[in-house]
Amino acid sequence: MSGVSVTKDAEGAAPAANDLVVLSNVNKHFGALHVLQDIDLTIARGEVVVVIGPSGSGKSTLCRTINRLETVDSGAISIDGKPLPQEGKELARLRADVGMVFQSFNLFAHKTVLENVMLGQVKVRKADKKAAEEKARTLLDRVGVGVQADKYPAQLSGGQQQRVAIARALAMDPKVMLFDEPTSALDPEMINEVLEVMQQLARDGMTMIVVTHEMGFARSAANRVVFMADGKIVEEATPDQFFSNPRSDRAKDFLSKILHH
Amino acid sequence: MNVLLDNFPEFRDGFIGTVSITAVSSVIALFLGVIIAGFRVSPVPPLRYFGTAWVTLMRNTPLTLLFLIFFFVVPEILFPGMSPFVLGSLALGFYTSSFVCEAVRSGINTVPLGQAEAARSIGMTFAQTLQIVVLPQATRTVIPPLSSIFIALTKNSAIAGAFSVAELFGWQKLMSDKGYDIVPVFIWVAIGYLVVTFTISGLFRLLERRMEVAR
Ligand SMILES: Nc1ncnc2c1ncn2[C@@H]1O[C@H](COP(=O)(O)OP(=O)(O)OP(=O)(O)O)[C@@H](O)[C@H]1O
């Protein structure tokens, strides 16, 4: 086990053109709680990064700062070379380039599945309705819920809803996709249908940041595993290295807990 | 003889006056109320402060005092020459907008936060998020309190009568000045108001039922 190829280039080096998401020295507090501590993380175009770690370690918060659903106290985040702007039109435009899939799906409850996938295209990308519908149907077919297009989210199973949510994010042609525990709210038999869609996405070259405890997915799709604990990135490694030979005690401890049950 | 038949044109004008001031100030209240509710949940602090100040001011000022300000202060320093009807509608509309705002805001709070986050995450602006995703889902919870608010508005419009706006209560004053027996006068005025308030609650019940069918 030589060459931990994932370690970052020398600090302060000019950002490579290939870096899509760059977090440097990011700090965030919730009151007295220091949820993100000096986070440095660089994600290259086309890379799939799995973020793993104990509950409360700040994984969701990390994910949410990347499209600025959470603000940071200090440090810088940039996407495709552009620093995240302040709240406003410009930020909205940037968010459209960052797809997000939530643990609880968050499909628009008052809109049909088809409308859910069309809405962003029409209202944000200003696509015409016909083109948007065509694209929405293609995407829905791609994630395997084409026949549900005219139903409301509440009429779908969790796995179906999550696949619609993925289609909704993809409809914006995002540069990067964030997944925050996309399968944690699902019944076991539905987890695979969602993971398969994500795996296909990874194969297609989508840049992905995925918070998940699904080791099968991490092993088969991720280029890199980032292990977080107590608001810090404790370890970064390839999935094989991380799962078979974790370096830090925190990671060993954590893995022994999730492996033995 | 019959107070209503003998003075029907005046009664009709009063009734139309009540309906008009109710309708105009309802529109003002609804429009402002929704906008101010948007301010109150906005990410922009100055808008939030303005929203809070507006609600605090309008909701806690006695309506009569608000009318006095609109009739005696506003024309002096701001817009001279406005008709009593416009001034009265503005006073009543502004006052009621604070109640509409709070009803809408509590409706907004019943919509799960994830809905707004999902909207923002696909790049919708704050205004789009509110308009397209949050408010439509808040409507159902907002309709019942709005119904009460607009009925209260109808009854509050009586105060405008005291400020020479032609409406039902003004007719009552006219009739008692003419020496009519007060009891039938009041009964007719009450019936006039009931017609308006019943219409309002009927409309809202219809709306409620339509929303239920819609989902
Ligand atoms: N809006 C908030 N206000 C205050 N504290 C918060 C907020 N959101 C999260 N926290 C706290 O920040 C810490 C990190 O939360 P976060 O959701 O990022 O953890 P996580 O790693 O995603 O955990 P989990 O695996 O349970 O989802 C937790 O202790 C949590 O209680």
Ligand SMILES: [Mg+2]
């Ligand atoms: Mg989380």
